[in-house]
Amino acid sequence: MKASRRQVFAALWAAILLIASTTIFAQPTPPTILHAAEAAKVLPDAVFFRGQSATVQTRNSAGIHFADDMFMLTALVDNSGYSSGVQQKYQAYFITEVPLDFSGQTLKPGAYGVGIVKDHFIVMDIAAHDLFTAPVTHDTELKRPMPLQLNADGDQYRLYFGRDYVSFAQAK
Template sequence: MKHSRRLSTLAILRATTLFALTPIFAQSAPTILHAAEAAKILPDAVFFRGQSATIQGRNSAGIHFANDMFVLTALVDNSGYSSGIQQKYQAYFITEVPLDFSGKTLKPGAYGVGIVKDHFIVMDIAAHDLFTAPVTHDAVLKRPTPLQLDADGDHYRLYFGRDYVSFAQAK
């Protein structure tokens, strides 16, 4: 009887251990969130450079990582900003994970972003430029939209029309 109790206890311990470790082994690949999914998570308005700007939920996207962290972005109504800020501040970008943009690390936080000429500009919420990254023009993209996010292997492409910036989760 003692032997069967020990076996039962060992079986329970093994099952408990495997159950506790299941989330580690069961993590799936990151998932791209399209506009309808991203808009449910994003706020209706965001703070940037002393003002509140409404987001365009129909022009939003995101990534849901296996560890339940997110990257979210949406075009914004920047009409209340000065023309200098309007030119650069086209979208709001939130990340819960560090990201790598052509060797430049973006820490978790909320940022203003946009594409000007051939550069992707990242600004802190006070509208100070943090860095730029190169932009690529995708002439073969079949149906460009104002904003979209696509997976490209272990990288992602954030499109503004046919122009995109490539980034990856920082290691």
């Protein structure tokens, strides 16, 4: 039995409407915070920084899986093999696939060393050169401080080292 032109046209039109409606009404997936167990699945066991390899503390790791399937990952590191000057600043490894904004400073995709010294969050390139600092806030209200954790705060994020945190957001 042959389908009439009208039936073919109606079926084609219905298919187009179905595809268009799923595209138009599809909700983007919101960014997801990755806790230590999820972040550990994609983090390496050791990382290169300032001419040496440092072991990653995957139990003290976190990240963000952004809506565009990109990641930001961070983990505390064993920095015992580094000079005291590097040890003071290099507390965690920080990897981002998206540009991030730290108080007006843009961090481009890449791998970095980070840490908190006094009341500043320090970002260093892979050779341990300081790139920029951002202000740190001390959170006395935090219920369960951990060595490293990441919390969402509206469209921003808080990266905690104990009770101290730095705020950042995905750059526009």
